[in-house]
Amino acid sequence: NIRPDGYPFPASVVLCGLRDLRDYKIASGGAADRHNAASPFNILADSLRLDDFSADQIAELYDQHTQATGQEFSKDAVDRVFELTQGQPWLVNALAHEITFKMKMTGTITAESVDVAKERLIRARATHLDSLAARLQDPRVKRVIEPIVAGMPPGTDMSFDQDVAYVHDLGLIRDTRALEIANPIYREVLLRVLGDRTERFVRADPRSFVLPDGRFDLMRVLQEFVVFWREHGEVLIQQEGYHEAACQIILMAFLHRLVNGGGQLDREYAVGTKRLDMLIRWSYPGPDGERLLQREAMELKVWRPGESDPTPDGLTQLDRYLDRLTLDTGVLVVFNRRSKALPWAERGAFEQAATPSGRQVTLLRV
Known part of the structure; x- marks a missing residue:
């Protein structure tokens, strides 16, 4: 706009980023009282979050x-x-940019190209994803994300509600009620970080687990994990900042290290679900050269102090997961975090169990 006396000057400015401007007051040394002026510059008029795109809007954009x-x-x-x-604007644009400009794909772009681009973005820790990952150590973020990963009930006090609103404003969760990670890419980034x-402790060669x-060879991987758990589990749990979700994080990281490259996890x-579902998708050549897809489903449960054995619930939940995936068998892993658990050197026992519908599954107690 043309301002008085003919001097060009902006009539308004938009600051775009992960933080609400009021948070810079705290970062610059100001008090955390949210009732005071919203920013150290006293210029905040409104704080908006760009809405997610619908599927139709993505199609229109592309x-x-x-x-x-x-x-x-x-x-x-x-x-x-x-x-x-799930329509997150930066991710929608970043995937398209990765495919068309960086991967330089020609011809019609397929779903397989999208999967490759997703993996490249995550591995490269693109700026937006890296910024989100850095927020995981923020106490307010951890207080919300940890029970989501661990499947534990959320907090109930008013300060927790404020933390939920903050994490939602960051775009990490879908809404303030369901408390689910906003989209599969964020879900994967958080757990990889x-x-x-x-992963730095895993020394096994991924190629040695291909038949x-x-x-x-999932069973051989699980046997290797038992050895790994006995040797490193206690130390890793003590070092894990997200202590309540440590077991889930460690197993997922172990599997990711061995699956990544030839398959997807x-x-x-x-x-509040008290469980974590995992699906390994592994592509391999068929007898006639066609590409076949192997799928292996797993359910993770944690036996915490003061609780009853979660195995029966785990078998029921695994049954439902297998129904949804139309699979005949799967694996239930139960971590024992009670003081009465076996010594670390003796943990890791395989059993055969049956789900309520009669499916035969593998039960691993660690």
Whole structure:
């Protein structure tokens, strides 16, 4: 705009980032009292969060690229972007930019291209993802994220509600009631960051767990995990900042280290469920050269002090998970965190168990 006396000057300025401007008051040394002026500069007029895109809006956005270049995004690709991002604006644009400008894909863009781009973004710790990861050590963020990962009940006091609102404003959770991580990409980033320490302890060669026919040897991996748990579990739990979710984080990091490269590890978790679901997807060649997909489902439970054995509930929950995946068998892992647990050198016992519907599954107690 043209200001008085002809001097050009902005009429308004938008500051865009992960923080509400009021948080910079605290960062600059001001008091944390939210009733005082909202910023050290006293200039905040409004604080807005860019809404997530719908699937139709993503399709419309990507169609603009098609109109400009002639390159199309398949419907499966658009659907996969929405599934992975839940419409988070930065992620929607970052995936498309990664595919078209950095990967330089030609021809129609497919869902497989989207998966490759997702993995590249996470590995590169793109700026936005790296900033989110850095927030995990913020006490307010940890207080909300830890029970989500651990599947524990959330806090009930008023200060917890304020923390939930703060984490929601950061975009880490979907809403302030369900307390679920906002999208699958964030879910994976959070757990990879939290599992970094564990992955550094894993020395096993991922190629040694591939069977002669190309399938993934899950049982051998679990046997290797028992050895790893006996040797490093106690130390890693003590070092883990997210102490209540330590068991889940350690096993997921171990599996990710051995699955990544030849397959994918999907994780599902939410506050209050007292469980964590995992699905290993492993691609391997069939007898005629076609690509086949191996799927292995796992359920994680923790036996905490003062609680009863979670195995019966775990078998029921695993049954439902297998129903949803249309699989005949799976694995239930029960971590014992009670003081009455066996000595570390003796932990790790395999059993065969049956789910309520009669499925035969593997039970691992560690």
